[in-house]
Amino acid sequence: MHEWSLAEAVVNSLLSFARKEGVSSFREVELTFGEVMELNRDIFRTAFEELSRGTPLEGARLVIREEPALFRCNSCGHTWDFDEAHKMLSHELGILEEPSGDRESPLHFLPDLARALLKCPSCGSRDFELVSGKNLRVSRVVISE
C-alpha cells in the first residue's frame, strides 16, 4: 500500500515544477515504474486523480508504464528476471501491510535494498546489478500551451 505515498510524491513534485516553470496545466504525464515495486495501478490511478483535483494536473492523461526487471550478476554473468528473484526472497524479512495483514518483501518498497535481500541464483554473489525495472520516474510530461 505505498501507492498513495508514491502518488503524493509524483503529484507534489510535478506541481512544484509547474509553479517554478509557470505551467498552468498538464495534458499528459507518463510514469515508468520498476516491476520490483509491484505497483497496483488501479490504486495508484485513484490516488493520482484524487490528489490532482483542483490543480494543474486535473484531467491530465496518466500513462503508467511498467519496466520489466532484469538482474545481471557481475561475478558469473548470469541474468534473471523478477519471477526468479521473487522465489529467492526470504520470508523472514517483511513489511506488514495494513489493513490487509499481508506481509510483503521490503524490496517492493525500497528496491535499492536488492543486494541485501537477494543473491545471484547461480553463484550466490551479491555483486549484481538491477539493470532495469527498479525505481519510479517521471518519463514524460506534455504541457498545455
Add this chain to the structure above:
Amino acid sequence: MSGADVDPMLHEARARLSRADKVIAISAGKGGVGKSFITASMAAALAERGRRVGVLDLDVHGPTVPKILGARGEITAWKGGLRPLRSGNIELMSVGFMIGEEPLPSAGGEKMSLISTLAALTDWGHLEYLLIDVPPGTGEEITWLLRALRGLEGAGVLVVTTPSLLAESVVRRLLKLLRDERVDVLGIVENLSYFRCGGKLIRPFGEGAAERLSREFAVPVLARLPIDPSIEEAILSGNFYRSLSEEVRSAISGLVESVETLNPAGR
C-alpha cells in the same frame, strides 16, 4: 519535457522532513566518532523532556541506532506510507528493521536513491524534533543531505568531532562544504574528549580541535562528552539512556538544552 528535471522521491523526502518543527542532522564525515550514540541519546533526552521526537537512521550499511535503543520489530505500511517503529517514546525508522543482519553493498547512485525513498515513504505524523543519523563519508550521503536540507526551514546540522587531528581535518572539510552550500550548522559536539583518572582529567587525543573549528567557522561548541565505558554497558543493558553514567547523561542533557534554546521547536 523529458521529466528528468523532476525527482519525485527527493521532493517528497524534503516535504516530509519539513513537516517536523525542527530537523537536526548529526554528521561527522567520519565513522566511529559517536554519531549514532549521540543521535540516540539526544533522542532519549528529548523524549524525556516530553518532546515528540523521531530518528531517521540513514546509515544504510551499518544501521546501529536500533541496536543502541534496543528496538526490534517489523515495520508496517499503510496508506500514509511506512510507519516508524516506536521505541520508548521515540519514533524510529531504519533499514535495520528490513534487512536484518544482511550486508548491503551499494553501487553508484543507489544510496542516494535509497535514502530519498526511505525519507519519502516514512510517515512520521507530527514531530517536534526529527534527528537524522547521517552515515559516515562525504560522498553521496552528504550530497543527499545538502539537497535535502538546503533552504529547509528549521533544519540544521550538528557536527561531531573528536579531539584527534585526523577527525579535525575530516570535519573541517565537512564544515567548509556546509558553509559553501549554505546549510545551517547548529554547533559542534566534541566526543571522546577526556576521561577522569584519580581526579585528573586526561585528554588522550589532545585538545583544542573543537575550539579551532569553532573559531574558524563561527559556530559554538555545544558539548564535550567524556570517554566513558558506561556507554557500551548501557547499550548492552537494554535500557540505554537510564543506564548511562550521570556525567554523560548530564552532558547530553546540556547539549539538548542548548539545541532547544538555539533552535526551539513549535515556533
